[in-house]
Amino acid sequence: MSASNWTTDFLNQLTAAAITVEQFSLPSTTLWQIESGHWQQFADYALAQQLRWVAGWAEHVEGRLFINACFEKQGVYVLSRAIVNAAKPELPSQATVYPAASRSERHTQDMFGIHFTGHPDHRRWTRHQAWAKHDYPLRKDFPVQGGPETVTPPDKEYPFVKAHGEGVYEIPVGPIHAGIIEPGHFRFQAVGELILNLEERLGYVHKGIEKIAEGRTPEALARLAGRVSGDTTVGHCWAACRAMEQATGIEIPPRAALLRGILAERERVANHLGDMGAICNDVAFIFAHMQFSRLRELWLRTNAAVFGHRLLMDRIVPGGVVCDLSEADCALIERECVRLSKELSEIMPAIDLNSSLEDRLYTAGYLSPEIAAALGTVGYVGLASGQDRDVRRDAPYPPYDQASFKVALEDKGDVASRFWVRYKEINASLKLIKQFIAQLAAGDTLAEWQTPPAGSESLGIVEGWRGEIIAYIRFDAGNKIARYYPRDPSILNWPALEKLVLNNIVPDFPVCNKSLNGSYSGNDL
Amino acid sequence: MNWLIAILQTLLFIVLAPLLAGWLKCCKCRLQNRKPPSLLQPYRDLIKLTSKQPVVAGQASWLFPIAPYLVFSATVLAATVVPLIAVDLPTSASADVIVMVGFFAFARFFLALAGLDIGTAFGGMGSSREMTISSLAEPAMLMAIFTLTMTASTTNLSVAINHVLNDGLILRPSFVFALFALILVAIAETGRIPVDNPSTHLELTMIHEAMILEYSGRHLALIEWASQLKLMLYGVLIANIFFPWGIAESFTAQALGYGLLAIMGKLAVLAIFLAIAETLVAKMRLFRVQEYLSFAYLLGLLGMLSHIILEASR
Numbered sequence: 001m002s003a004s005n006w007t008t009d010f011l012n013q014l015t016a017a018a019i020t021v022e023q024f025s026l027p028s029t030t031l032w033q034i035e036s037g038h039w040q041q042f043a044d045y046a047l048a049q050q051l052r053w054v055a056g057w058a059e060h061v062e063g064r065l066f067i068n069a070c071f072e073k074q075g076v077y078v079l080s081r082a083i084v085n086a087a088k089p090e091l092p093s094q095a096t097v098y099p100a101a102s103r104s105e106r107h108t109q110d111m112f113g114i115h116f117t118g119h120p121d122h123r124r125w126t127r128h129q130a131w132a133k134h135d136y137p138l139r140k141d142f143p144v145q146g147g148p149e150t151v152t153p154p155d156k157e158y159p160f161v162k163a164h165g166e167g168v169y170e171i172p173v174g175p176i177h178a179g180i181i182e183p184g185h186f187r188f189q190a191v192g193e194l195i196l197n198l199e200e201r202l203g204y205v206h207k208g209i210e211k212i213a214e215g216r217t218p219e220a221l222a223r224l225a226g227r228v229s230g231d232t233t234v235g236h237c238w239a240a241c242r243a244m245e246q247a248t249g250i251e252i253p254p255r256a257a258l259l260r261g262i263l264a265e266r267e268r269v270a271n272h273l274g275d276m277g278a279i280c281n282d283v284a285f286i287f288a289h290m291q292f293s294r295l296r297e298l299w300l301r302t303n304a305a306v307f308g309h310r311l312l313m314d315r316i317v318p319g320g321v322v323c324d325l326s327e328a329d330c331a332l333i334e335r336e337c338v339r340l341s342k343e344l345s346e347i348m349p350a351i352d353l354n355s356s357l358e359d360r361l362y363t364a365g366y367l368s369p370e371i372a373a374a375l376g377t378v379g380y381v382g383l384a385s386g387q388d389r390d391v392r393r394d395a396p397y398p399p400y401d402q403a404s405f406k407v408a409l410e411d412k413g414d415v416a417s418r419f420w421v422r423y424k425e426i427n428a429s430l431k432l433i434k435q436f437i438a439q440l441a442a443g444d445t446l447a448e449w450q451t452p453p454a455g456s457e458s459l460g461i462v463e464g465w466r467g468e469i470i471a472y473i474r475f476d477a478g479n480k481i482a483r484y485y486p487r488d489p490s491i492l493n494w495p496a497l498e499k500l501v502l503n504n505i506v507p508d509f510p511v512c513n514k515s516l517n518g519s520y521s522g523n524d525l
Numbered sequence: 526m527n528w529l530i531a532i533l534q535t536l537l538f539i540v541l542a543p544l545l546a547g548w549l550k551c552c553k554c555r556l557q558n559r560k561p562p563s564l565l566q567p568y569r570d571l572i573k574l575t576s577k578q579p580v581v582a583g584q585a586s587w588l589f590p591i592a593p594y595l596v597f598s599a600t601v602l603a604a605t606v607v608p609l610i611a612v613d614l615p616t617s618a619s620a621d622v623i624v625m626v627g628f629f630a631f632a633r634f635f636l637a638l639a640g641l642d643i644g645t646a647f648g649g650m651g652s653s654r655e656m657t658i659s660s661l662a663e664p665a666m667l668m669a670i671f672t673l674t675m676t677a678s679t680t681n682l683s684v685a686i687n688h689v690l691n692d693g694l695i696l697r698p699s700f701v702f703a704l705f706a707l708i709l710v711a712i713a714e715t716g717r718i719p720v721d722n723p724s725t726h727l728e729l730t731m732i733h734e735a736m737i738l739e740y741s742g743r744h745l746a747l748i749e750w751a752s753q754l755k756l757m758l759y760g761v762l763i764a765n766i767f768f769p770w771g772i773a774e775s776f777t778a779q780a781l782g783y784g785l786l787a788i789m790g791k792l793a794v795l796a797i798f799l800a801i802a803e804t805l806v807a808k809m810r811l812f813r814v815q816e817y818l819s820f821a822y823l824l825g826l827l828g829m830l831s832h833i834i835l836e837a838s839r
Contacts, residue, residue: 169649170646171646171647171650171729172646173728173729177726177728178726178727178728178738179726180726193811280807283807283808284722284725284807284808285807285808286553286557286724286803286804287557287804287805290558290559354805354806354807356805356806356807356808356809357807359807359809359810359813360807360810505811505812506650506729507811508810508811509729510727510729
């Protein structure tokens with residue numbers, strides 16, 4: 001079946017099932033508006049069509065709540081929407097059909113007060129105890145500055161899943177950890193050292209990004225998007241800018257697209273190097289950790305020297321980029337790529353041949369392809385479990401439409417697979433950087449911005465270093481943002497951690513977690 | 526005079542232990558292509574910790590604050606048994622190697638209790654793991670030691686070392702087995718890679734560190750010092766039993782000076798080997814530790830068998 005006609009097939013099926021779909025064309029995708037009562041049925045048909053659930057969010061528009069869910073198949077994205085009245089918002093849950101939708105629906109429930117009937121889990125997710133029962137922070141009548149400053153009540157009452165039986169015990173870990181990492185709570189039920197169940201409790205770094213995005217100018221929103229998750233600053237910034245540019249209808253200059261590509265691949269390489277070192281460190285193979293840290297540091301210093309920022313923050317702006325490469329910079333970057341691949345080709349055999357490391361990484365933290373598919377995992381987590389997905393290839397956008405590269409795919413689903421996927425992705429990125437530099441032609445790096453019409457909306461979809469990033473943008477009148485929703489890859493990948501640690505032992509959890517390396521900030525927003 | 530030297534030797538143990546830890550750290554840093562901290566850094570850390578106010582959990586009982594003192598004293602007492610720079614000291618004569626193992630067990634018992642006392646999940650987890658490992662390590666250690674003591678026909682360390690010294694350099698298969706068994710046990714008992722990672726920040730992977738996670742200030746300083754002492758004790762045990770040459774047999778200043786230099790040299794070399802081993806391997810899965818310690822036990826057993834078969838008849 002070709003990519004274009006599954007939508008026709010699907011629409012025919014829906015019509016046969018008496019589900020009325022109103023179609024609208026958005027700049028990047030199509031919008032299907034559905035009766036709220038058919039919301040779950042729609043998901044049933046979508047699952048039968050093997051659509052992947054991608055993202056879910058809501059919006060408060062003049063007394064009504066728009067509930068959105070994005071689906072994808074064969075690189076074609078479809079945005080579905082149901083509209084409910086804000087007075088008593090209720091619609092059937094899609095989480096019963098798509099487990100991946102569960103946390104996003106809970107987030108929507110917390111932020112908008114929408115009741116998803118039939119949802120298996122109505123516990124608070126993002127909202128914790130900071131807000132009173134009927135405070136819904138993302139509704140328009142909720143003040144941006146929040147409530148009066150009082151001490152947030154402790155979150156003591158969260159009803160964790162309990163395990164009972166002889167020898168079962170509970171290990172609460174976090175949200176404050178012994179290392180310098182982001183806060184998140186993990187509740188283990190274990191027998192001896194064997195993990196029976198793990199439950200994540202996130203939301204400790206909820207910053208209200210969605211709320212403070214409202215009313216921003218495009219430039220200010222791009223800066224905010226760059227701070228959704230510090231390690232994915234290029235990815236989120238690009239996704240948000242892409243969405244805004246599509247909504248406005250401007251094309252970025254080819255040179256800007258290539259520079260964005262270089263920035264994104266450089267971010268991917270830096271993070272993968274860091275992660276590979278951290279995975280080794282978690283099994284106390286410190287030699288590799290030090291080597292990867294060194295390589296990453298050198299890489300970041302080049303970022304600072306060439307682009308003016310170690311983590312490449314705020315280099316991407318609406319309409320293009322605010323950095324440029326001279327001939328000398330290009331030569332420097334190319335030399336660095338050659339040096340990095342040479343150094344890696346020396347380090348990787350040492351790691352590959354180390355049997356003690358092999359013993360720890362292979363078979364640990366197994367995520368089966370079935371579960372990976374059911375949870376819709378993206379990026380290296382999905383790729384390591386055979387989920388062959390990469391936005392750069394499946395729904396190519398400039399500059400990837402002119403580039404050739406191989407998507408790293410593994411099928412073992414263990415920590416080692418996730419480690420090797422990262423290595424392969426580094427190699428692919430180095431090749432892409434070379435291609436982009438070769439394609440660089442003189443030209444502008446910034447297109448002129450135009451004020452978009454009020455109500456124009458779009459989805460920006462890019463492949464960040466963790467995987468597919470979705471940014472939804474709707475403009476208000478006067479060049480202001482009405483709604484921004486970033487879907488970090490971590491939102492889909494975090495639930496996979498709960499599954500892949502099962503039947504592992506407690507001391508193997510850190511390395512399993514590191515191999516997934518979800519963003520807390522990107523998840524909590 | 527003898528007692529004075531015995532006390533001096535114990536003090537040397539206490540004073541030099543952080544230096545050994547500093548040297549080990551230095552070697553590891555070099556092997557990882559890093560710039561090492563000063564050799565004196567462990568001393569600075571201990572001073573820093575002692576000057577800090579210890580914070581004790583609200584639900585801790587009387588056991589929690591006294592455990593560090595018990596652990597430290599027991600380790601110091603164990604140190605009195607092991608000949609460092611001289612043999613034939615009165616403290617060594619009064620107690621044998623089984624007493625030393627007993628002191629270690631005593632210290633560990635109170636540390637494990639303290640880990641359980643505060644009632645956190647990590648403390649209990651660490652105590653459980655530590656006891657699991659020690660229950661496997663102790664038989665292996667005793668097996669290695671019995672091999673030695675059968676050769677020397679004594680469990681007294683001082684006498685055993687004298688025996689090795691007087692026999693001169695003879696390659697005994699039993700000693701080679703026992704040496705490797707003891708090295709494996711020492712790595713497990715002192716919480717080094719691949720059994721435990723002393724420098725980790727990952728609560729869930731910790732063994733020794735998980736038990737002492739709630740300690741701070743001078744309590745933590747004492748526990749840290751005790752574990753440095755323990756590392757040195759094992760080092761001295763390996764160095765002086767298997768390579769005793771250089772140890773002072775008389776109590777002249779010159780002999781003692783040579784003894785001190787010799788043991789420092791031997792420990793420095795041992796630390797280099799330990800650092801190399803720690804750099805080469807990753808930490809093993811927790812459930813592999815039993816295989817590892819069973820192997821140590823097996824080596825000890827083979828040592829004893831080879832003693833009976835090859836050496837005892839002579």
